[in-house]
Amino acid sequence: MKARLILFLLLLSSSAWAEQTCDTSSYPMSAPAERFKDNGDGTLTDTQSKLTWMRCSLGQVWTGATCTGTPAAFTWQGALDAAVKLDHDGGFAGHVDWRVPHIPELATIAERQCSNPRINLTLFPATPAVYYWTATTRRGPGMDALAYIISFGAEGAKYKSKDEVLDVRLVSGGGKPK
Numbered sequence: 001m002k003a004r005l006i007l008f009l010l011l012l013s014s015s016a017w018a019e020q021t022c023d024t025s026s027y028p029m030s031a032p033a034e035r036f037k038d039n040g041d042g043t044l045t046d047t048q049s050k051l052t053w054m055r056c057s058l059g060q061v062w063t064g065a066t067c068t069g070t071p072a073a074f075t076w077q078g079a080l081d082a083a084v085k086l087d088h089d090g091g092f093a094g095h096v097d098w099r100v101p102h103i104p105e106l107a108t109i110a111e112r113q114c115s116n117p118r119i120n121l122t123l124f125p126a127t128p129a130v131y132y133w134t135a136t137t138r139r140g141p142g143m144d145a146l147a148y149i150i151s152f153g154a155e156g157a158k159y160k161s162k163d164e165v166l167d168v169r170l171v172s173g174g175g176k177p178k
Contacts, residue, residue, distance in 0.1 A: 020121055022114040030112040031120050041093040043172070044123055049108060052095060052172040055124055057132075058082060059167075067126040076147045076162035079133045083170055095172040103136040103148045103157065105171055110150060117152040124169070129153035131160070133168045 022029070036044040036053075042062030045052045056062050058079070059072025074082055079100050087096045111120045117129035131149040138146035138159045146159045149166060160166070 020114055020116050022111070024113055027113060029114075029120065031109050031123070033120060033122050036123055039093065043093045043095070046108065049105070049174065051101075051105060051108075051174050052093075053109060053124075054092065054098070054170050057127060057167050057169050060126060067124075071128065071167040073165040074133070074168055075165055076133055079166075079168040080135065082168070086170070092170075097172050098170040099172070100133055100135040100168055101171040103134040103150065105174065106132060106134050106150050106169070107157070109169075110152065115154060118154070119152045127152055127169075128167065131155070131166045133166050137162075 035047055037047055038044055039052070042055050043052050044055055054062075056067035057071035058074070060067040060069045072082075083098045083100055086092060086098050090096070092098060109120070109124065110118050112118070114120065115129075117127050119127045121127065129152050131151045131153075134148045134150060136148040137144060138148065145162055147162050148157060148159045149164075150157045
């Protein structure tokens with residue numbers, strides 16, 4: 001019985017050991033490394049959008065080569081407040097305008113040619129294949145308690161209650177997209 005339980009748990013958790021795969025045989029990378037300038041300080045600047053991204057999820061630490069630690073999970077308001085607090089406390093990498101990205105901005109770093117996670121791990125190492133908050137709220141009557149999220153897993157984009165607890169990656173520059 002104990003051996004069966006151990007085998008079941010190993011099978012259940014095997015997806016955690018799966019490695020990222022990227023298929024560029026039909027299409028090129030949607031977020032290729034060449035599009036980003038490594039600023040050498042734990043940030044990357046997208047040369048197309050001019051946005052600067054933290055390489056690590058909020059809560060992780062940039063070591064100079066990778067992200068370590070576990071991403072911190074926040075409610076939607078908690079994610080917005082964390083960005084404000086970071087800026088108030090002096091910012092990161094010379095920027096004091098960090099914020100939660102809007103859905104079209106976060107979508108620009110999702111890598112459509114990769115899975116597990118659906119992001120370029122060369123650019124954004126140690127990113128889990130989970131949902132991330134965006135600053136974009138759901139519009140319509142009775143929808144103000146919902147915000148859009150993007151998964152770096154297979155799920156894509158959808159919206160959830162702002163009370164859910166999810167990961168966040170901050171961006172600097174730009175502004176609210178039209």
